[in-house]
Amino acid sequence: MEVTRAFIVRPFGTQGGIDFDRVERELIAPALTAAGIEGRTTLEITRQGNIREDMFRLLVLSDLVIADLSIHNANVFYELGIRHGLRDRHTLLMRAKDTQDKYPFDLQTDRYGQYDPANPAAALPGFIESLRATLADTNKDSPVFKLLPRLTPHDRAALMIVPFDFQEEVEIAQKAGRAGDLRLLAQEVRGFEWGSAGLRIVGDAQFRIKALAGAKETFELLRGLDSNDFQANYRLGTIYQKLAARALGHDSKLDAITRSEQAINRVLARTMPPNDRDETPKESAERRFHRAEGHSLLGSNAKTRWIDDWQAAASPDAQREAALRSPHLGSAIQHYLDGFAEDLDSFYAGINALAMLTIQINLAKALPDVWAESFDDGDAAIAALKTGERRAGRLAAALNLAVGNDDKVVRKGEKFDIWKEISRADLSFLTAEKPAQAGNAYRRGLANAGPFEIDAARRNLLLFRELGVLSANVEASLREMNQAAPDKPAELPVRVILFTGHMLDTPRRDKNDPRFPNTQEAIAAARKMIEKAVKDEMNERGGVAFGIAGGACGSDILFHEVCNALGVSTQLMLALPEAQFQAESVNHGGVDWVMRYQQLCQRVTPRVLAESKDLPRWLAGKKDYDIWQRNNLWMMFNALAAQPRYLTLVALYNREKDPDGPGGTAHLVHVAADWGFKTVELDARQLLKAGGT
Incomplete structure (x- = not known):
């Protein structure tokens, strides 16, 4: 999760008989650690310079501010005042028990976490709970914002x-x-x-x-x-x-x-309209745009629920009846209408409202008895249907203007928008009396569209086909779509293998403490274990889409070679450029491994993480982190990003041997487990039993 940051506002040293450094050391710091919160004090930024700028920034940016008001300290009051004036919540006040200084008048009604200055650690359990409760609380704790309820907090992003x-x-x-x-x-x-x-x-x-x-x-x-x-x-x-x-x-x-x-x-x-002031035209337009988008999304969700209500029905007739009966049909129409009403430029909401209304009208005409079930009598059902038809006519007229179909009502200088082009075609599909008109509209509208946009339009037409609505227009339109982009839905991979394993021992490794000796016997044993693991994954349901691994001599290269022999494609991911990586992780294996590495790079174009082992400037301050840990995470997140149904980490790993350093096999085994990978550990101790010289 995102790291929560705290800023500690307190006196320093011993004042008023209280050792405030001890209070932080024994109470505040352990509580922050237990709650997973990082914290800093004014003293730390004083040592680094720029105290005023950093202090102001941290008082606004910090997710939590802890202020110790045990004594009357001008700096503490000043900093707390800044926090209360700029942030409306997440400020925790604390005081020592039996302190001689009275509560500040303006803060007498506030709640305080109390501690015994002679034994600060005794308050630790309760203080941890106070930290968590303060962060979780959505109520305002700033007296400034309580007094001025319409005041808005300072935008943290600006700093x-x-x-x-x-x-x-x-x-x-x-x-x-x-x-x-x-x-x-x-x-x-x-x-x-x-x-x-x-x-x-x-x-x-x-x-x-x-x-x-x-x-x-x-x-x-x-x-x-x-x-x-x-x-x-x-x-x-x-x-x-x-x-x-x-x-x-x-x-x-x-x-x-x-x-x-x-x-x-x-x-x-x-995004409700303000009731205490007038909006500027820009504010109103922006607010209405967001509300139109929101209602459109609610309409799409209602549409999804509606589809679920009828799509699994046993027969086409049963589907049509279930579609007309579903309460989600009317809900979707209303949400789309609400979106279009908020912003008449929101042609997406308007087109979808008209599409769903067209389905409702056509099904009601085809199934009058089913339509009448929702009304007290037949006359009310007929009247409601006529009202729907009139509404559809008005919608179509408004949409013709919104999407620019009237050449006399056109906005000059308007930028090209592929979705508006598709919406024009959608409108023609819904209103054209001749199927050829609908087909021609999609031919023009999809001329500059990509597969994603075409598939989105096609999915809507397939609903009309399933329900038998506007059938002639549907077939003419689908012919044009299938010529523009054949209907071949992209499938996500079923299973991806992420591989990690020990590289061949370097000459620097203690000869009495081998891990992966560079012997034919050890290499053959490693290859055999890797091959079995890959075959086992291939035999699972769905097989293996591809594998991901680095390129170090030993396990990595063996994995790529095994996959190639078994017909499984792989991705080669290198922490450094080819030549640098070779010098770092391949050359010590000898000429044979260098040749195998270079052949691998020719067969599988490598992706490279960084130009050197130095971290980027923006990342250089991250503690206990280096290029090799970054490389492990990079490979893992690329495996996750493929969105396979199953993720497997195959690790050739000897748990009894100390890792060479951060970012090795042990690190990836640990982090991959946290991200839900199934881990297949290959016992690298077998490499030592294989013998050889």
């Missing part, structure tokens, strides 16, 4: 300076569509003061390349810091809605839809 080289790494990964690299960056950015702003940049990049699993994880981290984070909820509403469409099981689909609806409703609650 977060995201390093430019980090932003460049995100941009490179986004433009290359590298979902795994973005997940790595989302992992690495946690813990920095600018971490949440960095996460937001990564999350937007993941969203743009449709890396939904990673984007969900990133925006949920941001929502963990603020459950009402507008952008996080806005994105999650769409992300969960799209994940529902990919869900494998019914329960998983409904869970994703529910989470989407919860996120959208949080957005709608945040």
